[in-house]
Each structure stands twice: as C-alpha cells, then as structure tokens.
Amino acid sequence: MASTNAEIVTVSTVSASARGLRPWRLALPYLLILPTFLFIFTFTLWPTVSAVIQSTIKPGPTVHSPDKNVGLQNYLDLLDPETDIGQAFPRVLFNTLIFVGVTVPVSIVLAFTLALMLNRKMRAMGFFRFAFFYPVLMPLISAGSIFAFIYADNIGLANVVIHSFGFRTHPWLGDPFWTPIAVMIVALWKQTGFYMIIYLAALQTLPGDVYEAADLDGATVWHKIRRITIPLLSGTTLFVLVSAAANAFQMVDMLYALGEGVPNDKSNLLLYFIFQRFKNRTDIGYINAITVILLVILLTFTVFNLTFLERRTHYEN
C-alpha cells in the first residue's frame, strides 16, 4: 500500500518538475536539505574523518613545534604496556566491554520479565509505569549523584541493607572488584524501564488466538512463554539488544558523580577516559585514536541495527 503510494508520488513530482524546469524548482529540494546536511556534515561527518586524521598525529613538544605524522604508532602505543597510555587503555577497553556485555543482557532479561508480568489489565499500571520509567528521564549525572550516597561507606543504604541481612559490608566505591558492579547497577536502574516499555508494547500486538489454541492444548504458562512469546518477540529482542549495546557505550556521565571513589582507570569507561584526557595537548593523537576505535565498535553494532530496521519496515509495508 505504502509503496504504491510512493510510486505515484515519484511520477507526479517528476512530471511537475519537468513541466516547470525553472532552476528554482530544480534547486528547491537541495535548499530544503541544506540546513540539515550542513549541520550533520560539520558535526558528524567531518569530525569522523577528522578523528581518523588526527589519530595519526603526535603533537610536538611545545605549542609552536610542528605536529608529527606517526601513522599507526598511536594505535600501537595504546596497546603497548611500556607507554603511559598503554598501561591504562587496555584495562579501560576491557572494562567497557564488560560493562556493555553485562548490563545489556541483564537489563533486557529483567525488562522482558517485568513486561510479561505487567501485560494484563491492572489498576496500578500508572504506578508501575512511573516507578520503572522515571529513571529514563533523569540525567545520568543525577543518577550518579543519588547512587553516590547510596554507596557511601557507613551511612549508605546499600551497606546498611547488606549489614541488616547479616552479611559483611564492603566499600562499594574505590574497591577494584565492587566499583564496576556499582557502576553497572546504576546503568541497570536507569535503562531497564525503557526496554520494559518497548517489550510491553510489543507484547500487546501479539495475536490472542495463538494463546487460545495453546490453552486448548493444555500448555503451561512457561511453555507458552518459551514456545510462543519469546519466538514471536525475537525481532523486538534483536532490535532492543543492538540498540541497547550501542547506547551503553555512551553511558558514562555517572562516573563524574561517583568519581571520587572510582580508582584511576581501574573501573573507567572509554568515553569518560577520552573526556578526562581532552585537555592534555600531548594526548591528542591518543584520544582521537580511541575515538576512532569507539566509532568502529559503534558502527559495527549499528550496521546490524540498520539492516534489521530495514527488514522490519519491509515487513510492515
């Protein structure tokens, strides 16, 4: 339906412009696109290219000395434990991959489970929606601030709860083992509600008759979830998974608030690492190289996303 519509559009506009053929008519579409294109070129396309170029540069020892082109040396330095940056970078990259690799699947499973339980007529629906979704609308920096006092050593809620259950308390921030976990909890709390809402909407489009047929066959709740719901939602899951992963690489603001406790680079994340070093002139080649690495990771994820999106829109049409 939509595609036939599009064809009609094409035909009619082509003939309209052919009839007119005034330069103004020909230039109009370009003029309409110009503002968007100009801004996206300046702040997305060009910077991407510029990051690649800058990643091959080593700044001279003083502001006035010329930069040196060092090819791929900056990338090699990042992995070389002999260099200053090479001591930190692999650890930060590793942290980031763990952060994404843990928070994304856990928040998706949690979101899916909550959505399953919420998918019925409930009077408290508004309450649940608020409770799970409000963190999505909070700045990450606020989330960090709140959790900074939840994680506080003696008066923090986290340790008090642990203590009251009779477990040994531990420092949440500052400890190389617990800090990454603390950071991941903030991300889980912040994002799960968003994915839950997406699952909930998807659940409501599932065909009821399939479940009725399953009921007639005497299927259990667990069976219906495993054999019907999960397969039917596989598209949603893939979409959420890939987008959530791409999103997780950008979730770093909370580190600023949790900062005092985050031991240097032991639990740092890539984007924050870049931010911390942007004022060191001598690191400029390195942070551009890290930007390029981050871009490559993101592109890999989102190319999957877009190919999938493309397929999904085809189905809808």
Place this chain on the structure above:
Amino acid sequence: MKTSGTMRRTGSPWPARIATTILFTVALIWLIPLIWTVLMSVRPPDESLITLDKNGVTTINIFFGSRLSPENFQAAFAVVNWAQEYLTTLIFVFGVLAVQLVTITLAAYAFARMQFYGKGVLFGLILIQLMIPSSVLIIPNFATIHGLGLYDTKLALMLPYFGSAFGTFLLRQTFKQVPLDLEDAARIDGCNWFGILRHVYVPSSIPTLTAFALVSISAHWNEFLWPLMITQNDTNRPLTVGLGQLQRTSENGALYGQIAAGVLIVTATLLVLFMIFQRQFINSFLRSGLK
C-alpha cells in the same frame, strides 16, 4: 486494541498474585533512590538518615528527621546559581528544538515528496548520524567549536544538535503517509510548496512532531559531558553542570543533603511533567524507537 497476554489466561489467580507481589517489590526498589533523595533533601543537614554506631548497630531514622528543613536547598543555592542555569537549560533545550523542528520539516518534505539527483546518497549520508551519536565525537567537535571561536557560548552547546537524522527520518515516514490528494487539492487552491507544507503536512504530523519534541527535550535536558567541556562561564552552563559543580565542591564534606537538593532541582521539571503527561511521554519514546 487487542490485548492478548500471556498472563491473562493463567487460570488460577495464584500466578497473577505472585506476579503482582514481585512487581510491587521491584517497583519499590526502583523507587527507593527517588524516595531517598526527597527524604535527604528536606531533613536538617546534621541529622543523617542512618547512623551506624561503634558496635555496628544501625539506626534508621527515616521520614523527615526532627523537622522539615529548607537548609539543604539554601546551601545548594549558595553554591550554584540555579536560576541562571535553569534559564540556560531552557534556552539550550528549546533553542535546539526550535531549530530542529525547522530543519527536519524542510528536509523530511524533500526526502518524502520530491525527486532529485543524488537523493539516495544524501539521505544515506544524513542517516550516518543515527549510527554515530555526537556524544562520541566530543573531541573533534570541541576542536571545531574552538576553531569557530564559539568556545564558552550558548550557541556552542546547541550547534551539534541542530541537524537531526533521527527527526528527519521519523518525519519523512510520517509525511509519506499523508494522502497525495490533500497536496493536490492545496496546489489547486494556489498553495506553493511552503503553503502545502504549512497547511497540509505539518498539521497532519502533529503527533510525530510532539513525540520528537518530547524525546528531544528530555535528551538535551539531561546532557552533561558536552556542556561541561564546551563552557566555562556559569552563565553558559545548564543545570546538569551545576549539579556536577555541587558534587565537586561538597565532595570532602560529603554533604549529601545538599546534593540531594541539587538532584531534585535538576530533575523535578521533567519528573513532574512525566507524572502529568505519562502516556504522552511513553508513547513518544515508543514512537521514536530507541533514542
């Protein structure tokens, strides 16, 4: 609307009851940070919520302490000029939105309803922004802003967001659904392209524009690293950066009450709007897919 639902047909009410119990428990855990923040912000600064004495005995003194106290808010206001930063946030958020609404409407119309050479390539180039969020490009963008001589200006905050691939894409999809008959009728009535856009396309795309606006506002209200990098003067810093400043100045004293007050100042607007327009917010985020 079809409501199917795995849970609806569970026969016995027991699974449903268990599910409700679990939901309430998890919801409560999710709400604790907010409740905690509110409680901490309004109690006297010297009365902590929890005291852990030498013998390891914990006393939790929830609720409002001995009295309701405005002191934390007063202290937060002494450190940060919130009124100024609130204004900057408003200018930032609505400045971005105003420009975006114009740029995406124009571009979406061209991509939805016009035929021109290089259309596919140009659309593809614009969509690259969907894959590369500007938050990752802070380093090269910082250099660009510096090169333009715009460091520490409100314009610098906004510029990277003026063009929106996401908005263009979303609106193009909506424009494509508008019946061509309407456009033809308007043309016969003597409308030029701008008249058609204004009287046909924009009015029939209000839900999409609203959804985009809510998502855009929420995203930029919460922006932190970029404003922190690109501004220096307090007059150019939004609320989130104010909270960061508060966090840094009170680090040693661990003035949690004061930080809690700051958190509420920064987040209250969106949270209250969300309480009132819950459905609109959630539908907007859904409509916009993931952003």
